[in-house]
Amino acid sequence: MSSSNTDNVQTPTAAVLIIGNEILSGRTQDVNLNAIAIKLAEIGVRLSEARVVPDIQEEIVNAVNTLRQRYTYVLTTGGIGPTHDDITADSIGAAFGLAVAENPAARDRLLRSYGAENLTPARLRMARTPVGAELIDNPVSAAPGFCVENVYVMAGVPNIMRAMLDNVVAGLKHGPKIHSVSVSGFVAESLVAAALEDIARRYGMLDIGSYPWVRSARHGTALVSRGTDQDALRKASAEILALMQQFDAQASINEASFPL
């Protein structure tokens, strides 16, 4: 696929909404945002914003209603378990002005998984969705996520979230894959800043970022170019490699990230 073709395809946008006191209290290191970001880039959806909100309905409603109007998709994580602090289903219902009730299809899934004797009222809470929501398969632990319009509601437990995410992304419209090329070397970023700014200006269709690092007490920089235009990526990366090699002859392209 040529770059001129891929450039004609519009890239959908997305926001991630992480719901959970445990992230804001510091108890839990979130890993879901990174997993979602990688997956969306792979399929050609641009992740444009993320928010973390506490388990407070008004906060969830406000964030959902802002984000679902701004972006093609909103993906939420957290708050769909069986306990009192799991208020995501009610909050999504409130955001859309929809009643929340036991979803017969979700109840069937829980019934098959737990059996009638173990389908307690607490577990049945996990069958509640806004009326009319579509279910998202949960191959790990049965209790499904759900989707209302452009908002996809997933679990917070990382392995369950990732399994749901695979099912979610299969149904999203998407643009061309967003490729990424990294050039890295033992070069202080300030040494290449001026020349890099010139390259970034000439390749305006790419996002070019500079990320310093330290290894064995030596300073280095990774210059990362991202975009859907493979031809531009190839040319910009060659220029960036030549620039970095002026200061470190061993500077190299991470070819694994992109077939140059």
Add this chain to the structure above:
Amino acid sequence: MSSSNTDNVQTPTAAVLIIGNEILSGRTQDVNLNAIAIKLAEIGVRLSEARVVPDIQEEIVNAVNTLRQRYTYVLTTGGIGPTHDDITADSIGAAFGLAVAENPAARDRLLRSYGAENLTPARLRMARTPVGAELIDNPVSAAPGFCVENVYVMAGVPNIMRAMLDNVVAGLKHGPKIHSVSVSGFVAESLVAAALEDIARRYGMLDIGSYPWVRSARHGTALVSRGTDQDALRKASAEILALMQQFDAQASINEASFPL
């Protein structure tokens, strides 16, 4: 300090704003939010929201102006390096309607660190702040962060961010420390959901959360109570421990988190 005294002290609130394409592209797993969350809880500041925005001035300005009006403090990470994608200083200036210029004190710090012969124009970019900003010490690599009113601007590189954060929190007003007690055992959370909801209702001054986990293919749950009222925490945790031990005699309190 008795709980009735600590309850009279109002707990300030904070938001974290993570600035950087690399988080949204999936290139980088953020670890700064968790470090900030832990530190703020330790000193008695309630982290109420977090956002991740790309390196786009309008997005940064809108987020800063929303968050600084809602919360006592805003802490930002990222975008204060020497390259073209480091636009945080200009964005904070725009948010406050302040000009951005070379800060003489910041220039002095860079001069001492790099020496006159190595203080290139790119490095000097790191001395630019909104006019009137106060500097935040950077003991790792000299280039300072800065503060305008209630907005604290820190680096994105984690070890530099943490060093700056230690200097920031020393100057924040704060309430009583927010304590956390975790009770954990091999108990499915749905088994304790109803009783836990009752406990949570009776201890409304605490945040009580339920977090399922899997270890060696066995399911368990951590029930976490948080708050400033040590007496309530002690009583609620004892009730939660008794509840969990009905299902797992080995269920235990993480006493390291709180002196019971």
